[in-house]
Amino acid sequence: MSARALPYRPHNHDACVNQALAEAKAICQQQNARLTPTRERVLELVWQSHKPLGAYDVLAKLTSEGHNAAPPTVYRALDFLQQYGLVHRIASLNAFTGCTHAGKHHTGMFLICRACGNALELTDTSVSTAIYNAAGAEAFCTETVTLEVTGLCPSCQTEQHHE
Amino acid sequence: MSARALPYRPHNHDACVNQALAEAKAICQQQNARLTPTRERVLELVWQSHKPLGAYDVLAKLTSEGHNAAPPTVYRALDFLQQYGLVHRIASLNAFTGCTHAGKHHTGMFLICRACGNALELTDTSVSTAIYNAAGAEAFCTETVTLEVTGLCPSCQTEQHHE
DNA sequence: CTGCGAATGTTATAATGTTACAAATTTTGC
DNA sequence: GCAAAATTTGTAACATTATAACATTCGCAG
Numbered sequence: 295m296s297a298r299a300l301p302y303r304p305h306n307h308d309a310c311v312n313q314a315l316a317e318a319k320a321i322c323q324q325q326n327a328r329l330t331p332t333r334e335r336v337l338e339l340v341w342q343s344h345k346p347l348g349a350y351d352v353l354a355k356l357t358s359e360g361h362n363a364a365p366p367t368v369y370r371a372l373d374f375l376q377q378y379g380l381v382h383r384i385a386s387l388n389a390f391t392g393c394t395h396a397g398k399h400h401t402g403m404f405l406i407c408r409a410c411g412n413a414l415e416l417t418d419t420s421v422s423t424a425i426y427n428a429a430g431a432e433a434f435c436t437e438t439v440t441l442e443v444t445g446l447c448p449s450c451q452t453e454q455h456h457e
Numbered sequence: 458m459s460a461r462a463l464p465y466r467p468h469n470h471d472a473c474v475n476q477a478l479a480e481a482k483a484i485c486q487q488q489n490a491r492l493t494p495t496r497e498r499v500l501e502l503v504w505q506s507h508k509p510l511g512a513y514d515v516l517a518k519l520t521s522e523g524h525n526a527a528p529p530t531v532y533r534a535l536d537f538l539q540q541y542g543l544v545h546r547i548a549s550l551n552a553f554t555g556c557t558h559a560g561k562h563h564t565g566m567f568l569i570c571r572a573c574g575n576a577l578e579l580t581d582t583s584v585s586t587a588i589y590n591a592a593g594a595e596a597f598c599t600e601t602v603t604l605e606v607t608g609l610c611p612s613c614q615t616e617q618h619h620e
Numbered sequence: 621c622t623g624c625g626a627a628t629g630t631t632a633t634a635a636t637g638t639t640a641c642a643a644a645t646t647t648t649g650c
Numbered sequence: 651g652c653a654a655a656a657t658t659t660g661t662a663a664c665a666t667t668a669t670a671a672c673a674t675t676c677g678c679a680g
Binding site: 300385386403405407408414416418420421423424425427428429432433434435436437438439440441442443444445446447448451 | 548581584587591592596600610
Binding site: 491511512513528529532551 | 635636637638639646
């Protein structure tokens with residue numbers, strides 16, 4: 295598998311989408327989960343860019359395509375996708391983004407640019423370890439970690455025009 | 458200044474509240490900010506326990522005290538308190554909690570027990586450093602960090618009855 | 621083809637958060 | 651002290667995000 299493109303640099307984004315869809319199909323098949331058309335379409339929509347997308351944004355896109363959708367349609371699809379590790383919810387944005395480490399056990403860390411809105415998902419062992427240890431020092435049993443960093447991505451640090 | 462009590466252990470909680478209020482007054486005085494009665498009352502309410510409180514919970518308490526409050530009343534007070542580092546917003550819960558490190562420059566890390574609902578705020582240099590470095594390795598300029606760990610606190614790991 | 625569980629449609633509503641403008645209060649400059 | 655300015659609060663309406671409850675349809679095993 296090739297390295298992931300950086301969200302805030304120009305790249306062939308179709309490759310991102312295709313890879314994500316291919317991985318999703320493989321994962322669902324392997325786990326005997328049904329990647330139905332609606333679920334697949336929602337996953338595609340979330341992957342339309344590296345900017346986390348609100349549930350109602352997804353809904354609007356579905357609607358504009360003629361899909362007869364309501365909020366539960368979207369939230370159910372997103373729940374399913376989250377369950378199988380195909381998308382992440384960004385709590386600080388109330389939005390969803392495609393998982394770039396699908397299938398791999400990981401603690402997502404997100405770098406979210408406040409200027410261009412793109413989010414980069416990282417996995418960093420020293421971060422996870424430090425968090426796990428800090429929690430352990432308080433005898434706390436860690437189950438889930440929400441780690442979202444906001445700031446400026448390399449592109450937006452130098453450019454004036456934010457995409 | 459004495460060490461902080463652990464949220465999920467029995468402790469003299471009035472001391473927590475009193476300390477928080479005293480610190481808040483000192484900080485506001487020092488920064489020439491006005492800790493008005495409404496703001497102070499909201500801070501007290503948020504400090505009524507170590508369980509992060511929703512804005513509408515605060516609103517309900519204010520209302521039950523006869524205060525003529527509406528959502529903006531609460532959100533404005535919370536915004537003010539956040540601005541001066543007196544409360545934190547817990548994004549994964551849509552709730553607010555009193556800051557136990559008010560006045561000190563810090564990156565909050567929260568250990569949130571899914572059983573009892575209490576939250577413990579930590580500051581851990583190795584965690585902050587690891588995060589900052591991981592972001593820096595991507596040439597990302599960190600501004601804010603949201604770090605919320607969910608799991609089981611020591612008490613709830615052993616006890617059946619969750620407070 | 622029929623019955624069962626999973627998935628989706630549909631309607632309504634809950635929970636969280638914001639906008640906009642008016643009134644009251646506090647501060648400030650004189 | 652007093653008027654103007656700035657800050658804070660009141661008030662009503664509304665926007666956004668998410669869920670509940672129940673009916674219907676779909677996919678598939680027997």
